[in-house]
Amino acid sequence: MAEKLQALKQQVCCSIDEAKDKLHGLGDAIWHHPELAYEERHAHDTLVRFFTQEKGWTVEPHYKLETAFRATWGPVGGADGESVVNVGFLCEYDALPSIGHACGHNLIAECGAAAALGLKAALESEEAWPVLIKVTVLGTPAEEDGGGKVDLLQEGSFQDLDVVFMAHPTQKNATYLPAMAIHSVLVKYHGRAAHASAYPWEGVNALDAAVMAYSNISVLRQQFRPDWRIHGVIKHGGVKPNIIPDYTELEYYMRTASHRDLPNITAKAEACFHAAAMATGCEVELLFGKNDFYEVLRNRTLEDLYEENGKALGMKFAIDGFSGSTDFGNVSHAVPGIHPYFYIGSEALNHTAEYTAASGADKAQFYTLRTAKALAMTALDVIFSPDVLDKVKQEFREAKLREEKP
Ligand SMILES: NCCC[C@H](NC(=O)CCN)C(=O)O
DSSP states (O other), rough: HHHHHHHHHHHHEEEEEEEHHHHHHHHHHHHHHHOOOOOHHHHHHHHHHHHHHHHHEETTTTOOTOOOOEEEEEEEEEEOOOEEEEEEEEEEOOOOOTTBBBTTTHHHHHHHHHHHHHHHHHHOHHHHHOSSSEEEEEEEOOOTTTTTHHHHHTTTTTTTTTTTEOOOEEEBBSOOOOEHHHHHEEEEEEOBBOOOTOOOOOBBBBHHHHHHHHHHHHHHHHSSOOEEEEEEEEOOOOTTTTTTOSSEEEEEEEEEEEGGHHHHHHHHHHHHHHHHHHHTTOOEEEEEEOOOBOOOOOOOOHHHHHHHHHHHTTTTTOOOOOOOOHHHHHTTTTTTTEOEEEOOOOOOTTTHHHHHHHHSSSSSHHHHHHHHHHHHHHHHHHOOOHHHHHHHHHHHHHHHHHHHHH
């Protein structure tokens, strides 16, 4: 049995290696054409074309969202009437404003596609399987802004998945990093314009409100727990020194280790925004982001299997580190899954121009496809032994119960 599983894992690796040029082409096409959240039309079309050209996939473009897609293969194996084990791989492909693929989502898309291709090839190489198996690739837009996975969850797109995999590029390999829950807010101050020298007393200064809000938050931060974060930018600050600004805009992200704390951090931040409005006489408008992201719910059974497979492929794993947030967090509360991180051959930091260069470099290919192999091998572990899937699901149920306790 163990030898058979090993041979199938070998098949995963060979198939991904054989497809490496077209997979590189896929990631490259997305990297060369960076698109913002919900606008990823080129990436969507590129991925849809890719899976349409591959044999055996049923492809649904514009799946529930304009720039989402679904590609499914199977079910295969098993006996009639048996329930299906549906393995999901996720592809992200949105970029950041001004700096392109500075978070390497082009590589996430490539990695998800590669893992799906590798797993399918291994499944095709074997005639008999103990269970019916289906492979699903979901193209999930808007991770950097909005949360396409949360939209898709609300549409029921994850309901028939048993287990779900994706991997995110960073500076090291890690089976898990503590992604934080996040809530966002756009803050608008409305004041009144006036000539800043001739009759400033006629003005109501919206820039003063923005600056006070920024300072209030900075003071508040000192009292935060170490696992809370708040950070913002001034998006509009006025137009000319001699016009008292009548409108300013800030955007803030509030993060906590658990989504249960988001209302607490939000209440504190709201007080800061309102205080600035009151002090300056401005009107304030708070527009909250449509989707909160949850922290990632861990599944150590899957993490351990992934680590074992990664190590067999030569990966070295870090055991700690920091992270931002991800809409995969919400997925992990609905379906057991993992969101490991992978090294791409560069020490550059995410969300910098240097990382954009690194995620488009040829060097990143080896690491991306190695990660895809480890994901597909982990999927094989789950499929090959029903006990493993039971353990994964049991751990998920227990984690949910713990998490739901008051
Ligand atoms: N508005 C959501 C921001 C998500 C963003 N995610 C990442 O940077 C990590 C994955 N791309 C964040 O700021 O954490």
